[in-house]
Amino acid sequence: MLYPIMTDTREVFDLNGIWQFRLDPGQGLAERWYERPLRESVPMPVPASFNELGAAAADRDHVGRVWYERELLIPRRLLERRLVLRFGAVAHAAQVYLNGQPLVAHRGGFTPFEAEINALAQPGKNRLTVLVDNTLDYSTLPVAHYREEQLPDGSRLVTDIPNFDFFNYAGIHRPVRLYTTPATYIRDIVLTSALDGADGLVSYRVVVDGVGREAVAVRLRLLDAEGRTVASGQGTEGQLRIKDVQPWEPGQPYLYTCLVELWDGDGSGEPLDSYEEPFGVRTVAVEDGQFLLNGKPFYFKGCGKHEDFPIHGRGLDEAVCVKDLNLLRWLGANSFRTSHYPYAEELMRLADRLGLVVIDEVPAVGLHLNLGSGPGSARRQTWRELTTAAQHEQALRELIARDKNHACVVMWSVANEPATEEEGARAYFEPLLRLARQLDPQCRPLTITLQMWATPASDTVADLLDVIALNRYYGWYVHGGRLEAARALLQAELREWMKRLPGKPILLSEYGADALAGMHDEPPTMFSEEYQAALLQTYHEVLDACPAVIGEHVWNFADFQTEQGITRVQGNRKGIFTRDRRPKLAAHTLRARWRAIPDFGYKLQPSSRE
Numbered sequence: 001m002l003y004p005i006m007t008d009t010r011e012v013f014d015l016n017g018i019w020q021f022r023l024d025p026g027q028g029l030a031e032r033w034y035e036r037p038l039r040e041s042v043p044m045p046v047p048a049s050f051n052e053l054g055a056a057a058a059d060r061d062h063v064g065r066v067w068y069e070r071e072l073l074i075p076r077r078l079l080e081r082r083l084v085l086r087f088g089a090v091a092h093a094a095q096v097y098l099n100g101q102p103l104v105a106h107r108g109g110f111t112p113f114e115a116e117i118n119a120l121a122q123p124g125k126n127r128l129t130v131l132v133d134n135t136l137d138y139s140t141l142p143v144a145h146y147r148e149e150q151l152p153d154g155s156r157l158v159t160d161i162p163n164f165d166f167f168n169y170a171g172i173h174r175p176v177r178l179y180t181t182p183a184t185y186i187r188d189i190v191l192t193s194a195l196d197g198a199d200g201l202v203s204y205r206v207v208v209d210g211v212g213r214e215a216v217a218v219r220l221r222l223l224d225a226e227g228r229t230v231a232s233g234q235g236t237e238g239q240l241r242i243k244d245v246q247p248w249e250p251g252q253p254y255l256y257t258c259l260v261e262l263w264d265g266d267g268s269g270e271p272l273d274s275y276e277e278p279f280g281v282r283t284v285a286v287e288d289g290q291f292l293l294n295g296k297p298f299y300f301k302g303c304g305k306h307e308d309f310p311i312h313g314r315g316l317d318e319a320v321c322v323k324d325l326n327l328l329r330w331l332g333a334n335s336f337r338t339s340h341y342p343y344a345e346e347l348m349r350l351a352d353r354l355g356l357v358v359i360d361e362v363p364a365v366g367l368h369l370n371l372g373s374g375p376g377s378a379r380r381q382t383w384r385e386l387t388t389a390a391q392h393e394q395a396l397r398e399l400i401a402r403d404k405n406h407a408c409v410v411m412w413s414v415a416n417e418p419a420t421e422e423e424g425a426r427a428y429f430e431p432l433l434r435l436a437r438q439l440d441p442q443c444r445p446l447t448i449t450l451q452m453w454a455t456p457a458s459d460t461v462a463d464l465l466d467v468i469a470l471n472r473y474y475g476w477y478v479h480g481g482r483l484e485a486a487r488a489l490l491q492a493e494l495r496e497w498m499k500r501l502p503g504k505p506i507l508l509s510e511y512g513a514d515a516l517a518g519m520h521d522e523p524p525t526m527f528s529e530e531y532q533a534a535l536l537q538t539y540h541e542v543l544d545a546c547p548a549v550i551g552e553h554v555w556n557f558a559d560f561q562t563e564q565g566i567t568r569v570q571g572n573r574k575g576i577f578t579r580d581r582r583p584k585l586a587a588h589t590l591r592a593r594w595r596a597i598p599d600f601g602y603k604l605q606p607s608s609r610e
């Protein structure tokens with residue numbers, strides 16, 4: 001799916017700003033609120049989460065539907081064009097109405113969706129209404145425990161407790177835009193690249209749609225960063241050679257532009273449609289126990305993150321995006337994971353530009369009914385109770401469709417901490433992994449991050465993955481406060497993985513400890529800044545000695561909001577930065593380490609071998 005941009009043939013209109021908003025206590029659909037202007041509405045910014053903008057706990061904790069509405073003024077001349085309304089992301093389900101008529105519905109809170117509006121739009125004023133539902137349950141991604149109960153005073157309590165460790169922010173989280181295309185238009189561009197000596201080979205496929213699509217000619221040019229044409233071709237499919245290519249990689253994130261034009265069959269006049277897709281030339285492969293980027297063994301240094309900030313919650317804030325990526329570079333990091341859901345397209349485009357490598361994750365989190373937060377203590381059968389498979393497949397399709405051309409994306413994470421030690425996991429994941437391999441034109445490696453109960457002895461899916469990704473909390477949830485025990489347990493587990501799957505690379509995809517900024521202790525105790533830093537250092541000694549380890553992602557980049565609970569102090573404090581992005585001691589520890597570790601060839605240095 002193409003990102004909306006202005007070109008010679010396309011216009012983009014921003015529909016962000018203040019909309020009308022109303023919480024729905026339950027009767028909105030029955031009363032058809034979409035048929036007339038929203039009553040009793042309050043102002044609400046888009047994009048933003050609605051949860052923390054009011055002062056009432058009831059707003060923050062609302063479970064169910066909310067309504068957004070705005071006026072959409074459409075100049076008459078625009079209706080002669082193909083007009084598309086596009087939502088960057090609405091969490092978690094949306095039903096969109098235009099002038100009271102249903103336009104498009106979408107399930108899944110982290111990927112874009114769009115619809116042509118010409119049939120329902122009128123010149124002048126239009127009413128755009130969006131019904132948003134934040135309910136999560138055992139059929140959705142992420143997974144939550146939806147519950148209705150009667151309290152002793154007769155009142156009804158509805159809760160939807162996340163089966164995951166971040167606050168269930170909701171609303172219109174990413175930009176809303178209206179854009180035009182000509183009647184015959186470029187629907188999609190698919191790019192893959194290879195290196196051939198000093199040259200780059202770029203294969204392309206252009207998908208043309210709309211009236212008369214068979215009759216148009218496709219022309220394509222590859223431009224370098226200065227805008228000079230370095231290769232050109234025609235037709236909907238082909239391969240082009242870039243002489244003396246500048247590959248994309250961290251440290252030198254060189255981007256080319258693929259300019260696609262549609263022309264009338266006889267090639268006369270002006271282009272009918274044009275689009276510019278930025279791309280990098282680079283290769284990714286897992287071979288001989290190494291993660292190869294442009295044929296060189298890459299070492300991942302970085303963090304798991306969240307889209308999370310005070311006030312606007314999970315709503316896109318491009319200032320925060322820029323700040324975060326700059327701080328990652330300040331740390332000497334070269335990568336991050338979009339834990340636990342696809343991040344905004346705007347951030348992905350920045351990662352391409354700034355040269356940060358991304359592990360791109362679908363919102364499959366909470367697929368474990370026996371880990372900590374599950375209600376009741378009886379052993380449950382996760383894969384019998386969850387009905388997420390269809391949604392999981394859709395999320396994977398939409399993520400790969402959106403992000404397939406990004407140079408920064410080097411691996412897909414198909415789930416975070418699912419119950420891979422339980423019966424049914426392999427049958428659940430095998431088809432999804434197969435599908436991901438079919439869908440990705442670049443055939444990127446696949447991983448799933450494994451939780452602590454998925455051990456070399458109990459896990460049932462790791463052999464299907466290209467990289468074993470481990471989330472480990474020795475010294476925190478297991479043997480908290482005991483760093484020597486943490487060291488011994490981590491060492492022993494890594495050894496067991498190397499025995500079970502020799503030659504399979506291992507990424508430590510999460511490790512860390514909560515630290516309350518400003519809390520200090522010596523010798524270090526849990527929650528102090530010193531303990532967080534000391535835990536990371538203990539892990540690093542073990543990781544450096546293990547040849548199978550191809551990278552380290554600390555949990556988490558910054559403190560973040562969660563559901564309230566007895567283990568969370570206004571959120572999860574495992575950030576190496578505070579929620580407002582100020583460094584804790586651990587950030588300095590990591591900076592000293594990561595600036596000394598090269599992006600390539602780290603484990604080939606003799607000192608890092610066991």
Ligand code: BDP
Binds near residue numbers: 164340451471572574
């Ligand atoms: C891991 C989860 C992550 C949590 C983290 C923690 O993948 O989402 O925030 O634990 O408990 O299990 O801090």
